[in-house]
Amino acid sequence: MQATMRAAYLPGNSTVEMRTVPVPAPHHGEVLLRMKTSTICGSDIRAIYHEHLGKGPEGYQGVIAGHEPCGQIVEAGPGCRRFKVGARVIVYHISGCGVCNDCRRGYMISCTSTEYRRAYGWQRDGGMAEYMLAEEKDLIALPDELSYADGAQVACGFGTVYEGLEKIGINGNHAVLVTGLGPVGLATAALCRKLGARQIIGIDVVEERMKIARDLGLCDAVLASGSDNVAQVKDLTGGHGVERAIDCSAHALARATAIRATRKWGRIVLIGEGGTVEFNPSPDIIHEQKTIYGSWVTSTWLMEELVERLVRWNLHPAEIITHRFPLERAAEAYALMASGKCGKVAVCADEELK
Numbered sequence: 398m399q400a401t402m403r404a405a406y407l408p409g410n411s412t413v414e415m416r417t418v419p420v421p422a423p424h425h426g427e428v429l430l431r432m433k434t435s436t437i438c439g440s441d442i443r444a445i446y447h448e449h450l451g452k453g454p455e456g457y458q459g460v461i462a463g464h465e466p467c468g469q470i471v472e473a474g475p476g477c478r479r480f481k482v483g484a485r486v487i488v489y490h491i492s493g494c495g496v497c498n499d500c501r502r503g504y505m506i507s508c509t510s511t512e513y514r515r516a517y518g519w520q521r522d523g524g525m526a527e528y529m530l531a532e533e534k535d536l537i538a539l540p541d542e543l544s545y546a547d548g549a550q551v552a553c554g555f556g557t558v559y560e561g562l563e564k565i566g567i568n569g570n571h572a573v574l575v576t577g578l579g580p581v582g583l584a585t586a587a588l589c590r591k592l593g594a595r596q597i598i599g600i601d602v603v604e605e606r607m608k609i610a611r612d613l614g615l616c617d618a619v620l621a622s623g624s625d626n627v628a629q630v631k632d633l634t635g636g637h638g639v640e641r642a643i644d645c646s647a648h649a650l651a652r653a654t655a656i657r658a659t660r661k662w663g664r665i666v667l668i669g670e671g672g673t674v675e676f677n678p679s680p681d682i683i684h685e686q687k688t689i690y691g692s693w694v695t696s697t698w699l700m701e702e703l704v705e706r707l708v709r710w711n712l713h714p715a716e717i718i719t720h721r722f723p724l725e726r727a728a729e730a731y732a733l734m735a736s737g738k739c740g741k742v743a744v745c746a747d748e749e750l751k
């Protein structure tokens with residue numbers, strides 16, 4: 398085993414700093430992973446890359462970046478109970494205390510321990526390195542049918558979407574609207590398709606993203622963002638609007654569109670982070686009997702369920718990865734993701750680079 402490794406840090410001025418640091422050794426209940434794929438998230442760009450905006454759970458503490466890691470165990474520390482050397486694993490990206498109420502529900506994302514809750518790539522070292530330490534309790538087994546790149550996509554994007562879709566329920570009766578066709582929006586459309594949605598309508602402003610949604614056949618209709626979106630969605634749905642809407646844009650006008658383009662008794666889930674929204678409660682939701690849900694990441698058990706379903710559906714999340722870079726070119730990877738002119742951007746090693 399080599400003594401040092403390369404790792405990427407985000408100083409908060411729209412650059413990436415590569416450093417050589419010691420390869421860590423796993424302590425009790427921890428494993429050392431050889432990193433295979435680490436994808437870049439919209440929240441890395443929003444809260445860390447340009448400037449260190451995040452507070453609390455989104456506070457970046459100068460650690461190795463990357464919270465969507467997937468790799469192979471090369472060393473297991475003492476006390477590991479399930480996962481062994483050679484296992485292919487996804488890392489649930491927040492390590493919680495394990496004993497608060499939220500952790501016991503599997504939602505380490507909302508762990509209430511200020512002392513022990515640490516997110517990979519935010520408050521503890523993440524996946525943008527040759528190797529990474531993870532706690533065994535944070536691991537999800539990656540099925541043989543899925544690649545490491547598929548797994549990295551589950552870590553944050555697809556898991557977050559699956560949780561939101563489970564909350565509002567998607568089935569063959571539903572026309573669905575997805576506002577925002579970045580990686581999370583594309584994941585939403587792909588999962589809605591497998592869950593049987595009858596019609597999927599997407600909205601975005603970036604031409605590259607609209608094209609990916611069309612080229613991959615993820616949406617039945619793709620609309621350019623504009624003031625007539627609500628009327629357009631109603632036209633496409635027999636004048637009714639959609640039964641389900643998912644906002645992945647975090648944009649105020651797109652969120653209002655998601656709410657207003659949903660038909661009576663419909664459900665809306667807000668997944669996109671940050672920003673604001675303005676709507677008129679009586680006409681927009683109360684009188685129309687609509688429900689708005691919020692959904693933050695997912696649980697370890699639902700992630701396990703999702704990877705099982707991905708295999709059953711033959712759905713490969715890596716399909717929305719449009720660009721792969723080796724670790725040494727992480728700076729280019731972040732710059733491309735920040736431009737938005739791409740699908741998902743991944744930093745890869747070994748078989749995932751070929």
Ligand SMILES: [Zn+2]
Binds near residue numbers: 438439440465553554
């Ligand atoms: Zn993420």
Ligand SMILES: [Zn+2]
Binds near residue numbers: 498500501
């Ligand atoms: Zn906890």
